[in-house]
Amino acid sequence: MTHPAGHGPADGGRPEEAARAASGPVERLVDLLDLERIEVDIFRGVSPNESLQRVFGGQVAGQALVAAGRATDGTRPVHSLHAYFLRPGIPGMPIVYQVERVRDGRSFTTRRVTAVQRGRTIFNLTASFHQPEEAGFEHQLPPRLEFPPPESLPSVSEEIREHLGALPETLERMARRQPFDIRYVDRLRWTEEEVKVADPRSAVWMRAVGPLGDDPLVHTCALTYASDMTLLDAVRIPVEPLWGPRGFDMASLDHAMWFHRPFRTDEWFLYDQESPVATGGRGLARGRIYDREGRLLVSVVQEGLFRRLGG
DSSP states (O other), X not given: OOOOOOOOOOTTXXXXXXXXXXXXXXXXXXXXXXXXXXXXXXXXXXXXXOSOSSOOHHHHHHHHHHHHHHTSOSOSOEEEEEEEEOSOOOTTSOEEEEEEEEEEOSSEEEEEEEEXXXXXXXXXXXXXXXXXXXXXXXXXOOOSSOOOOGGGSOOHHHHHHHHHSSOOHHHHHHHHHOSEEEEESSOOOOSHHHHHTOOSEEEEEEEESSOOOSOHHHHHHHHHHHHTTSTTHHHXXXXXXXXXXXXXXXXXXXXXXXXXXXXXXXXXXXXXXXEEEEETTEEEEEEEEEOTTOOEEEEEEEEXXXXXXXX
C-alpha cells in the first residue's frame, strides 16, 4: 500500500487531465472516481502520474466499485465488496475496468470487476448490491472506547510540524493534495520506546476536505478509497514508528467491506483499527467505521504483505 496523492498527467489519459491538475483535492478525488465508459460494461480510469512504487490500492478499489455501480440500475446500494490485489499498478497509466453481470435477483445484484493494465489483471473485485429490508430488529455492539472529538485533535500535518518543525518537501506536497483530513486519536508513535509498549491498535477521525455532492455511490466509493489509507497502520504500530524511515515494504493483499448504514464521507467518521495477528510475512487488520453518534456504518478487513527492506 502506498499513500495517495492527487492527479498528475497520465500517459494516454483524457485531454481534460491538465485542467484537473489545477483543481482542489476533493475535485481531483471526484474526477479520479469519474470513469470513462468506453464500451458497454467497460470503463477506463486515470491514474495519477506520481513518483510512487505502485498505484494506491484504495484508488483501484474505489474506481472498480464505481464501475460495478454503473453497471447496475442504481436503485440498490452496495452492501459488501471483496477484492484481491493481484499485481502492483503502474502510476501514470490508465486502468481498464471490465464488469461481468453475475446476477440480477429479486433482492440482490452481483457484479464482478477485473482491473487490467498493459493486458494484465492487477485487481479483481466482487460487489453485492441490496435494497435494505425491514427486518423488525436492529442491534450493534457499542464502540470499544469513548473517543475524543476530532476538533480537539491535531491534523497529521500539524503533528508532524510539532515534532519536526516543518514538513519535509515531499510531505508538504502530499498534504496539499490530500483529499482527506486525518486526525489520529492516539498521538503518532515517534520513538522506538513508544513502539515497544504499543498495542496493535490505531484510531483516526477522517472526512473529505470538501463537499462530495449527494450521490450515495460517490460517498461509498470515496470511503472505499479512504479505507485503505491507514488500516495497515495497526499492523505496523508495534514494529516501527509510523513516521520516519521504514524498515518494511508493505502492500495490500485483499480487502473486504460491509456497508451497514447510509453515511456521508464529507462528514467526520471514526475509523477504529486493530490487528489481531501478524505472522508469516502477513498482517491482518480489522476496522470499524462509526459516525459521531457511535453508530456502526462500515466494517473492514484487510490482509497486508510485509517484507523487511534490504533483507
